[in-house]
Structures are given as structure tokens and as C-alpha cells.
Amino acid sequence: xxxxKVPATTANIGPGYDSMxxxxxxxxxxxxxRERKNVEDDNLILKSFNYFYDYFNLDLxxxxxxxxxxxxxxxxxxxxATCIVAGLMAANxxxxxxxxxxxxxxxxxxxxxxxxxVAPAIYGGLITxxxxxxxxxxxxxxxxxxxxxxLIPNFELSTExxxxxxxxxxxxxxxxxxxxxxxxxxxxxxxxxxNLLKGVNEDRIHEPYRRKLIEDFDxxxxxxxxxNAIINISGAGPxxxxxxxxxxxxxxxxxxxxxxxxxxxxxxxxxxxxxxxVEN
Numbered sequence: 001x002x003x004x005k006v007p008a009t010t011a012n013i014g015p016g017y018d019s020m021x022x023x024x025x026x027x028x029x030x031x032x033x034r035e036r037k038n039v040e041d042d043n044l045i046l047k048s049f050n051y052f053y054d055y056f057n058l059d060l061x062x063x064x065x066x067x068x069x070x071x072x073x074x075x076x077x078x079x080x081a082t083c084i085v086a087g088l089m090a091a092n093x094x095x096x097x098x099x100x101x102x103x104x105x106x107x108x109x110x111x112x113x114x115x116x117x118v119a120p121a122i123y124g125g126l127i128t129x130x131x132x133x134x135x136x137x138x139x140x141x142x143x144x145x146x147x148x149x150x151l152i153p154n155f156e157l158s159t160e161x162x163x164x165x166x167x168x169x170x171x172x173x174x175x176x177x178x179x180x181x182x183x184x185x186x187x188x189x190x191x192x193x194x195n196l197l198k199g200v201n202e203d204r205i206h207e208p209y210r211r212k213l214i215e216d217f218d219x220x221x222x223x224x225x226x227x228n229a230i231i232n233i234s235g236a237g238p239x240x241x242x243x244x245x246x247x248x249x250x251x252x253x254x255x256x257x258x259x260x261x262x263x264x265x266x267x268x269x270x271x272x273x274x275x276x277x278v279e280n
Contacts, residue, residue: 002032002093003280004086007124007273008071009078010150010234010241011116013189015181015203020128021078022142022189023120023273024150028079029068030086034094037064044080048087048111055107058095074156076235081117084108089279102135109135117235124276126189128182142272143192149242149255150234150268151220157213162236165209174204194245201230201243214238216262223258227251 008026012018030045039046045065053060073079088104088111101122108118115135119127129137181200188197211217214237224231229251230243244251255267 001034002090004030004032004089004277005279006030006082006085006121006277009081009117009120010076010148010232010239011078012203012206012233012235013126013185013241014201014207014230014232015178015205016116016128016185017178017182017203017205018114018116019130020126020182020186021116021120022126023124023276024077024148024270025273026070026077026150026268026270027273028071028082028086030082030090031066031068032090032094033064034061035064036062039063039065044083045087048084048108049091050087051111052088052091052097052107053095056095056097061094063090063094072152072239074158075152075239076157076162076233076237077150077152077239078117078121078235081108081112081121084111085118085121085277089277093279105135105137120276122276124274125272126186128186140186140190141274142189144271145192145246146189146194146197146243147246148270148272149229149244149252150270151240151242151255151265152268153215153238154264154266155215155238157236157238159236162210162213165213166206167209170205177202177204197243198228198230201232203232207233210237214240216265219258219262223254224251227254 005027007023009021011021013020071079109115112118115129119129126140126142184200221231227250232241234241
């Protein structure tokens, strides 16, 4: 039996479109056993497990999969990344290949298509990553001066639709705008410099378009601005990430009040997971 615990992730973090992601202390836990049990062929966990075996030309194994699911699906919280990482890590253990985390990241990126969620799911912390001849990435820890409120709705938003609304071409001015801010966002998060983070938390590539798909986003944006907090779309949405200084309790009170009015949402205050996926 192999048990793999994988954290939720929030990607983009404003201007870091398709390149930044952060692991949060909310987890899916997967239990794998060597036994003959029907698992649907389109199950992403099984697909990832089998991908590992196919990649290394190994004979496939019959397995059962049980999931303690705490990361909501189709909410911009890296649910699919948890499935991919768990399937690969379990296959690595069962097969005895014992490949490195860096090699797991390569396979996970092959499956997912980009590393912005799978990288922090594997390594934890704040990860900035790009794909060239391989996946290049840098991990930073996030200052404990900051904490995060995740606003999770009871409705889904498909990643496909969220990608369709993002323009295929952007101006050089908007590119430069985002590049400068993304580099400073990672610095601000690791240093816990909330004023710097507040000053550079702007995006021109995806959030102006995706926010229109998220019911109540304008309401939460107003609330964040009025209570010294920062708002971003989590991944492709529809979940919303509120970043605040840890001692700012006013924003918590105001969000609780707002959620009595906007009953389609719930709030979780989370910290950054700095360890990533673990198996035993």
C-alpha cells in the first residue's frame, strides 16, 4: 500500500501568468493498493499511474485507488495536479524505479502541459517555472508575515473556458508591465513585504478577462481594497485568493459578513505548504 498526500495549489498569483504557483495547506490524500479493482479508464490518477509505466516500458499493474478529497474540483486550486502527482509518485514507489522529484516534475509537466501547478504540488512553497529543454524552476519560501484567505464558490469554471477568454496576442507594453511585476511579486512574498506586494499586484494578461466569468468578483475586490488586502483569481478561477498581513483581522470579519449575504461562497484561511507532496 502507498499513501500520497498532495497539497492544493494556487497559480498565476496576479501577473505571474502560467509561470508562478504556490502550495497551500489543503490536501488530497490518495491510497493505492495492489489489487484487482475496477477503476474507470478516464480516471486522471490511473492515467498518470499508467503513463509512468508506459514511459519506462513496464508491465502495467492492477491497482485500487481511494481518495480523501479536500481540494474542490474545477475551482482553480490544482485538483488535477494533485491527481497527476499522486499517480506518478505511487507508480514510482510500486515500480521500484525511485526516480528523482525532478524527473517526476518532467513527467507531470508532460501530462499537464505546463508546470505552474504540478511544480508547487511536488516541491511546496512558491515556485516560478518555465519549460525549455527541461523544466527550469526556482523555489522560494513565503514569509509567515502573510496569510491567505481562499474564497471558494459552489460553482465550477472550466479551464478551457477560462483560457478561451484570454487574448492570443498582447502588446509589448503589457508584456513588460507583467514581467516587471511578476518578478517583484515573488520577492515581496518571500520577504513578507506587503507594501511592495500591494504596489505591484497588477495584471494585464488574464485577470481583466477572467474576472468577468466570476460572479461576485467585483464585490470581493471592493472589500479587499477597503480592508488593506490583495485580491487575485486563483489559477483559472473561479476561486479567489485574498492575501493579507497575518495580523489583519479586519478583513476576516468583513469577509464573514459578506458571506452571510453571498451564500454561494465559503472562506478558508490558509498558509503556504513548504514541503509539497509526500508518500509513505
